[in-house]
Structures are given as C-alpha cells and as structure tokens.
Amino acid sequence: xCGIVGLLVKNPELRGQLGELMLPMLIGMSERGPESAGxxxxxxxxxxxxxxxxxxxxxxxxxxxxxxxxxIGELGAGTGVAVQANHAVLETAAPAAQVKAWLTARYPRHxxxxxxxxxxxxxxxxxxxxVAARYGFSGLQGSHLVGHTRMATETAVTPERxxxxxxxxxxxxxHNGSLSNPYSVRRxxxxxxxxxxTDNDTEAACRFLEWRMREGDSLAAALEKGFDVLDGFYTxxxxxxxxxxxxxxxxxxxxxxxxxxxxxxxxSSEFRSLAKLPDVKNAxxxxxxxxxxxxxxx
Amino acid sequence: xxxxxxxxxxxxxxxxxxxxxVIFDLSTQPLRRLNQFLHHELAEGNVQVRVTNPDGxxxxxxxxxxxxxxxxxxxxxxxxxGMNKQAxxxxxxxxxxxxxxxxxxxxxxxxxxxxxxxxxxxxxGLLVIxxxxxxxxxxxxxxxxxxxxxxxxxxxxxxxxEGRLVICGDAGDALGDSLYEAVIYIRGSIKSLGAxxxxxxxxxGDYAAVAELLVAAGMGHDAKDFRRVASMRSLYxxxxxxxxxx
Numbered sequence: 001x002c003g004i005v006g007l008l009v010k011n012p013e014l015r016g017q018l019g020e021l022m023l024p025m026l027i028g029m030s031e032r033g034p035e036s037a038g039x040x041x042x043x044x045x046x047x048x049x050x051x052x053x054x055x056x057x058x059x060x061x062x063x064x065x066x067x068x069x070x071x072i073g074e075l076g077a078g079t080g081v082a083v084q085a086n087h088a089v090l091e092t093a094a095p096a097a098q099v100k101a102w103l104t105a106r107y108p109r110h111x112x113x114x115x116x117x118x119x120x121x122x123x124x125x126x127x128x129x130x131v132a133a134r135y136g137f138s139g140l141q142g143s144h145l146v147g148h149t150r151m152a153t154e155t156a157v158t159p160e161r162x163x164x165x166x167x168x169x170x171x172x173x174x175h176n177g178s179l180s181n182p183y184s185v186r187r188x189x190x191x192x193x194x195x196x197x198t199d200n201d202t203e204a205a206c207r208f209l210e211w212r213m214r215e216g217d218s219l220a221a222a223l224e225k226g227f228d229v230l231d232g233f234y235t236x237x238x239x240x241x242x243x244x245x246x247x248x249x250x251x252x253x254x255x256x257x258x259x260x261x262x263x264x265x266x267x268s269s270e271f272r273s274l275a276k277l278p279d280v281k282n283a284x285x286x287x288x289x290x291x292x293x294x295x296x297x298x
Numbered sequence: 299x300x301x302x303x304x305x306x307x308x309x310x311x312x313x314x315x316x317x318x319x320v321i322f323d324l325s326t327q328p329l330r331r332l333n334q335f336l337h338h339e340l341a342e343g344n345v346q347v348r349v350t351n352p353d354g355x356x357x358x359x360x361x362x363x364x365x366x367x368x369x370x371x372x373x374x375x376x377x378x379x380g381m382n383k384q385a386x387x388x389x390x391x392x393x394x395x396x397x398x399x400x401x402x403x404x405x406x407x408x409x410x411x412x413x414x415x416x417x418x419x420x421x422x423g424l425l426v427i428x429x430x431x432x433x434x435x436x437x438x439x440x441x442x443x444x445x446x447x448x449x450x451x452x453x454x455x456x457x458x459x460e461g462r463l464v465i466c467g468d469a470g471d472a473l474g475d476s477l478y479e480a481v482i483y484i485r486g487s488i489k490s491l492g493a494x495x496x497x498x499x500x501x502x503g504d505y506a507a508v509a510e511l512l513v514a515a516g517m518g519h520d521a522k523d524f525r526r527v528a529s530m531r532s533l534y535x536x537x538x539x540x541x542x543x544x
Binding site (some may be wrong): 275286290 | 353358376392395411413414432433451452453506
C-alpha cells in the first residue's frame with residue numbers, strides 16, 4: 001500500500017502557499033505509507049542555460065560549506081547551493097554531464113535525485129510527518145507538486161527507493177501499486193543505454209515513460225504505450241515542468257480521487273487527505289476512470 | 299428531537315438514554331468511539347445517530363445491528379456501513395471503496411457516487427447509490443439488492459450469486475462476468491458482457507421486481523425501459539473441450 005498526493009494551484013497567488021496547502025494532504029496519507037515519504041515541487045524555472053540538481057547525502061555527515069566552495073570552484077562562480085538537512089539543491093550554468101561527473105568523482109556516495117530547470121526533489125525514510133519537518137515541506141513554493149507516502153511491497157525501505165522517481169530532466173513519477181513485469185521492461189531499456197539506479201519496479205515505469213518522451217512522444221502518447229507495456233497494478237501520478245498527469249490501470253484496484261476548484265486541482269489516494277483543503281466542500285470531486293489520461297497544465 | 303454532543307471519555311457511557319438523536323463529530327471524537335456506541339451502547343429510544351465531519355474516515359458505522367437511522371453528513375472512506383443489519387444508513391456525500399460490503403439487511407443509501415466494490419458480497423437489504431458506482435459494483439453479491447441511479451464501472455456483478463442489481467445508467471466492460479443466480483436489470487447501454495452473461499427476455503415477474511426496487515430506491519424510471527442480464531450457466535460445469543476459452 002502507498003499514498004499519492006498531487007496539488008496544482010491555478011491561481012498564481014497561491015504559489016507561495018503550495019507547501020502549506022499540501023502538508024495536510026501528505027500527513028493524511030500517513031497510514032497508507034508510514035515508512036518513507038517524498039515530494040517533487042515544480043518551481044518557477046531557472047534562467048535559460050541553468051539547471052537545478054537535487055542532491056541527497058544519506059546519513060553521512062557532510063560539510064556543505066566545503067561542498068559549496070568546491071562546487072563554485074569546479075562548476076563556475078554562478079553556482080549556488082541551498083541546503084536543507086541532508087539534501088541540497090545545487091543551481092549552476094555548468095553542463096549537466098559536467099555536474100554529474102564531478103558529483104560521481106568527488107561525492108560518490110551522494111545520490112542525485114533530480115535534474116531540471118524547475119524540479120526540486122526531497123525523499124527519505126521516516127513517517128510523512130518526520131520527512132516533511134526534516135525538509136521544510138510546509139514552506140515549499142511553486143506551481144505544482146507530486147508527493148508520496150510509502151509502505152513497501154516491492155524492494156527494501158531505503159531513501160533511494162522512496163518515491164518520487166525521476167528520469168531525464170523535469171520529470172517525476174509516484175506509484176501506488178506493483179508492477180509484475182518491471183524486469184522485462186528494464187531488459188528492453190538497458191540495451192538502449194538507459195541506466196537504472198535501484199531494483200524498484202516503479203523506476204522501470206518512470207524510465208520507460210521518460211524514454212518514450214525523449215523519443216518524441218508527448219506524455220499522453222507515452223502513457224498510451226505504457227498501458228500496453230506496463231503490466232500490473234498502478235495509480236501513477238506524474239509531474240513535468242508544466243503538467244500534472246494521472247492514470248490508473250485497467251482494474252483500478254489502487255484508489256485515486258480528484259478535487260477541483262477554480263483555485264486548485266488536488267489529487268490523492270483517498271478523500272480523507274483532501275478534507276482539509278480550503279473550500280473542498282464545493283469542489284468538483286470525481287474518481288478517475290481506468291486507462292484514461294487525466295492531465296492539468298500549470 | 300433532543301440532541302446531545304458526546305464527549306469522549308474512554309469507558310464511560312456516552313449518551314443520555316433518553317436522547318432520541320445523538321451526534322458524533324468525527325473531527326473531535328475517535329471513530330472507534332462511534333462504532334463502540336453503535337454496537338454496545340444504544341439505548342431504548344435511540345432512533346437517530348448523526349455523524350458529522352466524516353471527512354473520508356474508514357469503517358464508519360460498520361457492523362451495526364439495530365433498527366436506527368444513521369446519517370453520515372459528508373464523504374465516507376473505505377467500508378462505510380459494512381456488514382450492516384437492520385439500520386438505515388445514509389451517506390450524504392460520496393462513499394469510498396466497498397460501501398455496504400457484506401451487508402445483511404437494512405438500507406444503505408449513498409447520495410453521491412460510490413467507489414469500487416460497492417455492496418461486495420452483500421447478503422441482504424437494499425443498497426441505493428444516487429450517483430455512479432465504480433468498478434466491481436456488486437461483486438460476489440449473495441442476496442443484496444443494489445439500485446444505482448447512474449452508471450456502473452467494469453466487472454460489475456462479477457461472480458454474483460444471488461440478489462438483484464438495477465442499473466439506471468450504463469455498464470462498463472465485462473458486466474456480469476461468471477454470474478451465478480443474481481440478476482442484473484439495466485436501462486442504458488452495456489459496453490460488453492462478461493463470460494457466461496447474456497440478455498434474456500423480461501417476464502412480468504421481472505417488470506414487477508424492477509418496479510418495486512425503483513420505488514424502494516425512490517427513483518422514477520419506468521420498469522419497461524429495463525433489460526435483463528443473467529447467467530447462461532455454461533460455466534457451472536467444467537468443460538474440458540473449451541480449452542479455457544469462454
């Protein structure tokens with residue numbers, strides 16, 4: 001079992017309150033996923049030519065001041081690092097390949113969680129309340145976000161196996177369910193040069209969809225192919241720089257519910273995590289249908 | 299009607315025995331307190347229990363065995379009104395998965411839509427859904443009657459054994475797959491029938507049954523607009539020649 005949450009604010013004035021509005025949603029899914037939690041938030045894009053890298057240091061004590069000094073020296077004077085506990089968001093104009101090579105060489109035990117112009121990502125083990133407090137989720141700002149609370153059925157409980165998963169740039173996916181063919185998907189992707197970081201089933205779905213989009217598909221077209229290729233139970237919630245998308249498998253054993261007002265679109269596994277949203281009593285509430293693609297633009 | 303607000307004090311009796319109507323506020327009172335009250339502490343004369351701020355909580359008013367009215371004033375989560383006996387339970391909102399599952403008797407009424415597996419394995423009573431019901435509505439029903447004002451999702455009445463499912467709207471894929479002796483009445487379109495399900499002519503008894511169920515559910519349709527779906531009974535016996543293709 002797991003919980004998924006998503007929130008997109010239509011009213012730009014609410015972007016400053018995105019994290020605050022979301023927090024009761026994530027906490028409300030604690031029973032569905034008490035072991036790990038994570039969240040990707042899509043902020044205003046950084047300037048053209050620049051990227052953000054969300055870096056997780058694990059349990060190792062890190063001298064982030066030294067990390068920052070070294071990053072500036074290695075990646076250029078315009079490089080900045082914003083630290084939140086054992087996560088840091090590094091922003092730089094240096095090419096992605098250079099940043100990845102530097103991280104791998106100098107900080108091989110750090111985990112690169114996301115890359116993009118808009119995405120920041122945090123995930124860790126612990127209850128949703130603990131993880132949210134550790135990384136200051138209530139203060140997050142942006143246009144939309146994708147969150148997850150995990151109760152593992154596939155693979156171990158570790159920070160890197162928490163959701164969201166990412167692939168490519170400015171794309172993430174969270175999953176409630178379990179895939180029955182992740183290894184066959186993986187065996188198709190690996191010969192194409194696509195590298196996996198964990199043994200988790202969700203990562204296969206994430207990398208498959210991102211590969212399709214890199215090949216030119218829209219997210220919707222990639223998801224149509226996903227209905228044929230990905231076998232198992234799933235409610236997937238995905239975020240891109242300007243879109244939030246939701247699908248459920250043909251049997252829809254894993255729940256999902258949507259509440260939409262003029263101000264926001266909120267998605268969760270269950271209504272109880274939406275119950276504290278402002279004006280939710282007057283929201284248009286519906287249950288997404290199987291194998292139908294729902295998407296909202298930021 | 300007199301109303302009392304119940305304060306939660308573990309182990310103490312909750313309600314004035316004279317109060318005909320009792321209110322539980324789930325934003326301040328634990329769900330277990332409500333269900334404990336419904337199971338063990340109903341006094342003579344309690345005729346109505348109102349549940350405010352349900353906010354999608356699971357297992358609201360499960361396992362009730364008393365002829366009372368329970369008004370759930372908002373959206374309910376998983377298993378609302380499950381295993382109900384005798385009580386008339388109304389959800390003034392939407393219901394989560396498996397509303398009225400395994401209900402034995404009484405009446406469960408969802409004013410909004412119902413999520414998956416509404417009335418699953420229900421053995422008796424009447425389940426009314428004013429909105430749509432999601433996938434697997436009436437799965438394995440064993441005698442309950444279900445009336446859905448809207449449409450039902452895929453695999454509805456899967457392996458349904460006894461009882462009647464009345465669908466005023468449309469049905470999704472695989473309606474009545476592997477049906478036993480339950481009967482489906484449908485007014486709208488059927489995306490596809492499941493294995494071993496087929497349409498049969500309506501008899502006078504069918505029209506009378508539908509008319510009675512529509513009245514009981516408070517719905518104004520004409521029974522003449524409904525068609526009957528029932529089992530072909532070809533799956534009742536193993537057919538080695540079928541090569542698992544049905």
